[in-house]
Amino acid sequence: MGIGTSIFLLAVGAxxxxxxxxxxxxxxxxxxxxxxxxxxxxxxxxxxxMRGRRRTVTTAEPVAYQRVEERRDVAPPL
Incomplete structure (x- = not known):
């Protein structure tokens, strides 16, 4: 049940x-x-x-960079 549904139930009940x-x-x-x-x-x-217990984990470490090389000697698929 969300916040909107809860408020709706409160209003209808009142x-x-x-x-x-x-x-x-x-x-x-x-x-x-x-x-x-x-x-x-x-x-x-x-x-x-439940919203208060939800935690987000962030890492302070930078993402590892990978070198990507493009091969031009291979023909593209048909």
């Missing part, structure tokens, strides 16, 4: 919890909203933790 006053038979929209917001927060925390 809308269902705080802005919608409709009732659907057998489904409590407030509970669904809270569950979506919890999933969004959990996903956001996990994404940020």
């Amino acid at each position: 809308i269902l919890t705080f802005a919608v006053n409709a009732s659907v038979g057998g489904v409590d929209l407030d509970v669904v909203g809270w569950i979506l917001m919890a999933a969004g927060v959990l996903g956001l925390v996990m994404v940020l933790l």
Whole structure:
């Protein structure tokens, strides 16, 4: 789950919890909203933790240069 998906889940959950006053038979929209917001927060925390643990390794040593010679006595392939 990415940052965008987490923020989307948070927004949809907040809308269902705080802005919608409709009732659907057998489904409590407030509970669904809270569950979506919890999933969004959990996903956001996990994404940020994984991003913090990602390390890039760079080497300070220069790349070894190789000499390349072109042979002109060989005919190119047909």
